Amino acid sequence: MKVDLSLAVAGPQGSGIESAGQIAIRAFAMKGYDVFGSREYHSNIVGAHSYYHIRVGKKSLKLPLDSLIALDAESVFTHLENLKKDALLICDLKSFEKKPSNIPSMSKALKNRILNAYGDSKLEEVLKKKDLRIVALNLKEMIVKLSDELKKPISSISRAINVMGLSVGLYLIGVGEKTIEQSIRRQFPNPEDNVRAMKIALEKVSKIERGYLPEIKKKKILLSGSEAVATAKIKAGLEFMSYYPITPATDEPLFIENTEIITVQAEDEIAAIGMALGASICGSRVSVSTSGPGFSLMNEMISFAVQAEIPIVITLWMRAGPSTGIATRTGQQDLLHTIFSGHGDCQKVVIASGNHEEAIKDVFLSFEISERFRVPVIHLLDKYLASSIVSIDSLEIENLFNRKNKIITKNFSVPQIFSGLEHDEMGFVTEDPIEREKMMLKRIEKFKKIDEFLKEKYKVYGEENAEVTIVSFGSTKNAIIDAIQQIDIPVKFIQIRVLSPFPRIKELEGKVLCIESNSGQLAFLLRNVDTVARKLNARPIYENEVVKAIKATLEGQKEVILSEGA
Amino acid sequence: MKELRTDAWVQWCPGCGNYGILSALQKALIDINRDFSIVGGIGCSSRIVYYLKGSFNVHTLHGRAIPVASGIKLSKPELLVIVSGGDGDILGIGAGHFLALGRRNLDLKVFIHDNAVYGLTKGQAGPTLPLNVKLKAMPYANVHDAINPILLAFVSGYTFIARAYAYHIRELKEIMKEAMKHRGAAVVDILQPCTTYNDLMTREWFEERIYYMDSIPDRSKLFEKMLEKEKIPLGIFFKEEKETFEERLKKAKLYKQS
Incomplete structure (x- = not known):
C-alpha cells in the first residue's frame, strides 16, 4: 500500500x-x-x-x-x-x-x-x-x-x-x-x-472510525535544512564562523555556536564576512551565513575575496524580497544577485541545492572548490529548505556526512600581502598595464579551470524524447520530480546545480518550461524558453502546481502564475 | 633594522606625517620582537601594509580593517595584530567596527593616522576636522562637527587609549610599544599633518599646542583631559586590565560544555 x-x-x-x-x-x-x-x-x-x-x-x-x-x-x-x-x-x-x-x-x-x-x-x-x-x-x-x-x-x-x-x-x-x-x-x-x-x-475518540497506516521497518533520521547544513559544515572541518542575526539564516550559525568552533556574532554583515576572510587568510576553513539583505551588505567583501583570492563559503538562505520583503517566507529572488554580486568583473561560484541531501553534499563541495581555487563560493539555499524537516534513511545519513576526506585542496602559493588593490603575484600594488592584464587573465583562466573542474553542473531526470523539458534550480527539485512521475506524457527535468559558471545545456527537448519562485530570473538567463511558471506569493512550489504548469506548457501558454498556499 | 622593510617604494608626499609613523612602528616592532600582522583599510596611511614585512599583511577595504584584523587575531591568537588607518577610514566609514572592537576588547592595536582630511581623494573634510574650518580644497567651511577619538574610544570600551604625534618618533614609538604590550583593545590617535591638503593643522599649528601629560590622568581629571582643546595633551589617557574577547569566548564555550 x-x-x-x-x-x-x-x-x-x-x-x-x-x-x-x-x-x-x-x-x-x-x-x-x-x-x-x-x-x-x-x-x-x-x-x-x-x-x-x-x-x-x-x-x-x-x-x-x-x-x-x-x-x-x-x-x-x-x-x-x-x-x-x-x-x-x-x-x-x-x-x-x-x-x-x-x-x-x-x-x-x-x-x-x-x-x-x-x-x-x-x-x-x-x-x-x-x-x-x-x-x-x-x-x-x-x-x-x-x-x-x-x-x-x-x-x-x-x-x-x-x-x-x-x-x-x-x-x-x-x-x-x-x-x-x-x-x-x-x-x-x-x-x-x-x-x-x-x-x-x-x-x-476511541469509538470513531479511523484510518490505517501499516508499519514500515525503516529507520529514519529527521533533519531541518538549517541543521543539515550546520552539521555538514562541522563534519567538513569548519574552523571559523561569523554571522549577523537575520531570518531565516540564523538557526544554522546558532547550531554551530553550540560547538567548540569559533563563532562570532558580528556587528553587521560586512564585519561578519570581513572577520571570516581574516581567519581564512590565516588558513582557517571559514564560512558565513546570511539572507538577501545581509548578502547585499557583503557584496563589497565578495569582490575583495575575488581580488585577494581568499577562500570562503557564503551560505545564502533566500527569503522573499525586495528589501525587507517578507522575512519569514521563501523565494528564489537572489539568483541574479548572487551570480552578478561584487563589482568589477567579480567571478565567483554559485551552487544551488535542490533538497536537504544535496545541501549536505554541497557544503563539502563548496569548501573544496573555494579552497582549491581560492575563490568565494556562494551556496544558494532558501527559507523553505531552512525551516523544513525531512526524513533521511539512517544509512544514507552516514554516507552523506562522511565526506571530509574527499575535500582535496590544492596547496596554492599564497601571496606575501593580501590586497584588494590590483597587485602582482606577491600581492604588491601595481598599476602597470602589462601586469594588470596578466592578473586579469589569471582570474579569467582560473574561472575557466573551475568551469572544467565542476563536472556535474546540472542533472537530467525523466524521459528521453520528452514533450516538455522543465528547467529549474534550487528547492523546486522534489516537487518537480514527484510531479513528472504523476503525468503520463514524457517529461524531462534539468536541475541546474551550478549557476556560476553558468552551464551550457544540451539536452533541451520539446517545449521548454522554466519553473522558479521569482519574476523569471532563470528564464532571463536561459533565453529560449517557451513557458515561464513563476511563483510570486512567497510560498513554496507544490507538486500539483508543477503538473498544472506542464499542462499549461502543452497548451501553449507563455506564462503561468502559481498561486497556491496559505 | 632594515630586515622589517620590504623593497616597495614608499609613495607618500614629502613631509607627510606617515613617514614618522612608519619609522616609529618599525622601531617599536623591532623592540617588541613578535610575529605580527598589519591590516590597513583604504587611504594614504593604509599603504603602510606594503612597507613592513608582517606574517599576514592585508590591504582590505575602506573602513573594514578592524573586522579583517579581528578574524586574523581569533584565528592566530599568538600574532600581534595591528590596524592602521586614517581617521576617515576608522572613524568615518568604519566607525561601527571601531565601536564594536571596544565592546569586545579583542587584543588588536588600532593606530589612527589622524590628519582630519581625506588625502587620496584630494582634501575633503575628515571626521576629526572641527566645525567651520575651511581647508584649501574644500568649497566651503566644514558643516560637520569633529569626533573626539579619545572620548569615542572610552565610551566604546577600549582598555588602552593614547594620543601621540607623528613627528615625535621616539615618543610615538614608546606609546606604540605600550599599546603592543597591553592585553586588550588599544587605540593610539596619532596626530599627523597632511602637508598637501590640511593647511590649518600644520606642523607649526600642532607644535604650538601639543604637550605631554606627566602621567596617566587621575579618573577625576580624565574627562577634563579628554575634552581639552586649546592645548592638546599627548600620552596615555586610560589603561585598564580587563578580560579580552578571546578569553571571554573561551570561558563561554567551556561553561557551555560543562
Missing part, C-alpha cells in the same frame, strides 16, 4: 504549534515513512497564524490537504479552500461560534476574501457548505479534566490543547497510541503532563 498523505497542523504562533508539528513529523518517521514538514510562520513572536504543512510518503508538498488539525477558528478559515472533499478536520468546538469579524489577528485581506465568499457567518455555518469529516473536540472540557487530574491551574497547562488536538488527528489518520506517546516523550524534557493530555483526548 502506497501511503501519500498531506496534512497541516495549524494554530497561533507561540501556542505550542511548533512542538505539535514536530511531534506529528516524528510520529510518521517513527512508523518508517518518508516525511516532509515545512513550517510557515509570520514575522511575529506570539499570536499570528502559523502552521506545519506535512507530506507523508513523499518529500515534497502537495495541495489540497487530506487532513487539517486546526485548533482555533482562524486556522480553519485560513486553510478552508485548501481542503480536499471529505478531508478530515480536527477543530475546537468553541471555534464554531467564531465569525471572521471577531478574529482580530486575521489579516484584512483574508477576512475580506472570506466575507466575499461566505459573509460574516459563524464558522459552523460556513463548514456546513463544505463536504468534510469534522471532528469537533470539546477542548475546554478536556483541559479542565487535565487540570483536575494534575492539580495544576489551567493557565499553566493550556498549551496542552495542541497535544490533545494533534493526538486525535494522528490517531484518526492511523498512527497508534504508542507511537504518538513515544513522539510526545521525545519532544519534551518533562513529558508527563502532555502524555496525560493525549490520553484524555484519545478516550474521547
